[in-house]
Amino acid sequence: MARFLQMVMTSPRPGQEDEFNHWYSEEHLSDVLGVDGIVAAQRFEFVASNGSADPAQRYLALYEVEADDHQEAIAKLNAALTEPGRMRRSNSLDPDFRQWYFRPLGERMVSED
Numbered sequence: 001m002a003r004f005l006q007m008v009m010t011s012p013r014p015g016q017e018d019e020f021n022h023w024y025s026e027e028h029l030s031d032v033l034g035v036d037g038i039v040a041a042q043r044f045e046f047v048a049s050n051g052s053a054d055p056a057q058r059y060l061a062l063y064e065v066e067a068d069d070h071q072e073a074i075a076k077l078n079a080a081l082t083e084p085g086r087m088r089r090s091n092s093l094d095p096d097f098r099q100w101y102f103r104p105l106g107e108r109m110v111s112e113d
Contacts, residue, residue: 004065004073006038008099009057016092023090024061031087032063035080037073040064057097070101 012020029041044060067073080087 001066001068002070003104004067004070005102005104006063006065006070006073006099007102008061008063008097009055010059010061010097011057011094012059012092013094020090020092023088023092024059027088028090029061031080032077035076037065037067037076038063039066057094065101070103073101 010020010024025043029043032038033041041061041063044062046055046058046060048054065073067076081089
């Protein structure tokens with residue numbers, strides 16, 4: 001079984017940041033982790049630095065996915081999103097979000113310090 005990294009960039013609708021962050025961190029991550037094959041999740045917020053351009057979406061969610069094929073993972077997630085009562089999508093989520101899947105090239109390296 002292969003491991004993929006799913007990267008999702010999102011933003012809240014204007015004026016709904018608190019609701020968006022609460023929904024995403026307290027509800028959505030758990031719902032997504034309930035989908036077969038999604039084994040880890042973590043959120044991040046953009047931090048500006050010298051020379052960086054502001055992204056179109058400020059928030060990043062990274063999901064570790066175990067599946068034979070990333071299309072299989074997409075199908076399972078889409079099925080969960082459309083199953084009544086399974087996964088609520090908040091109205092605070094700006095519908096203009098982006099997602100990508102990546103496969104690893106080599107082993108994960110960790111500092112020995």
